[in-house]
Amino acid sequence: GENVEQHPSTLSVQEGDSAVIKCTYSDSASNYFPWYKQELGKRPQLIIDIRSNVGEKKDQRIAVTLNKTAKHFSLHITETQPEDSAVYFCAASPTGGFKTIFGAGTRLFVKA
Amino acid sequence: GAGVSQSPRYKVAKRGQDVALRCDPISGHVSLFWYQQALGQGPEFLTYFQNEAQLDKSGLPSDRFFAERPEGSVSTLKIQRTQQEDSAVYLCASSLAPSDSNQPQHFGDGTRLSIL
Numbered sequence: 110g111e112n113v114e115q116h117p118s119t120l121s122v123q124e125g126d127s128a129v130i131k132c133t134y135s136d137s138a139s140n141y142f143p144w145y146k147q148e149l150g151k152r153p154q155l156i157i158d159i160r161s162n163v164g165e166k167k168d169q170r171i172a173v174t175l176n177k178t179a180k181h182f183s184l185h186i187t188e189t190q191p192e193d194s195a196v197y198f199c200a201a202s203p204t205g206g207f208k209t210i211f212g213a214g215t216r217l218f219v220k221a
Numbered sequence: 222g223a224g225v226s227q228s229p230r231y232k233v234a235k236r237g238q239d240v241a242l243r244c245d246p247i248s249g250h251v252s253l254f255w256y257q258q259a260l261g262q263g264p265e266f267l268t269y270f271q272n273e274a275q276l277d278k279s280g281l282p283s284d285r286f287f288a289e290r291p292e293g294s295v296s297t298l299k300i301q302r303t304q305q306e307d308s309a310v311y312l313c314a315s316s317l318a319p320s321d322s323n324q325p326q327h328f329g330d331g332t333r334l335s336i337l
Binding site: 153 | 271
């Protein structure tokens with residue numbers, strides 16, 4: 110069935126370093142790929158998204174790349190800060206009709 | 222309000238009881254999604270509404286789960302004869318346009334359901 114795989118499940122970096130999270134998806138019909146940040150006990154919040162007609166998108170310290178041929182997309186955070194510590198989820202949409210399928214999440218720790 | 226509102230924030234029920242969870246989407250949003258989020262996992266799709274029409278309910282885990290959005294705004298997720306495995310956070314999200322229009326989803330804070 111449709112799925113989104115996300116790696117790594119946990120990532121620990123030093124403040125100021127870069128962090129990279131990778132996802133692969135199975136449904137070739139997916140054409141929208143959002144990334145969400147979720148702090149403990151809070152709602153997921155959209156941080157960046159990319160559509161299938163674009164290969165890369167950047168917003169300040171955050172960038173996302175998409176390789177449709179390989180069904181692979183990645184989140185890049187540069188100059189990480191302690192407040193970047195959270196769980197990050199990738200997603201692919203639509204999948205199998207109207208669904209959005211989420212990855213299992215990456216817990217990012219940024220050490221001061 | 223400005224965002225998606227869900228109530229109650231916390232619900233504790235005994236196994237076998239029925240529960241109802243409410244979602245108030247952002248005004249004017251066409252799309253409404255329900256997700257189930259287990260501890261340490263990503264949100265899992267349950268069902269999708271476009272206005273009042275339930276277009277996809279393929280993620281509902283059993284016939285004990287039922288969702289409605291009768292007037293195309295507020296939605297209710299009902300779980301009958303609750304089981305312990307139903308314990309999770311139930312998230313609602315809304316989006317301005319239909320699901321295939323590639324618009325971001327805005328999430329509520331969720332309802333944390335605990336079945337004893």
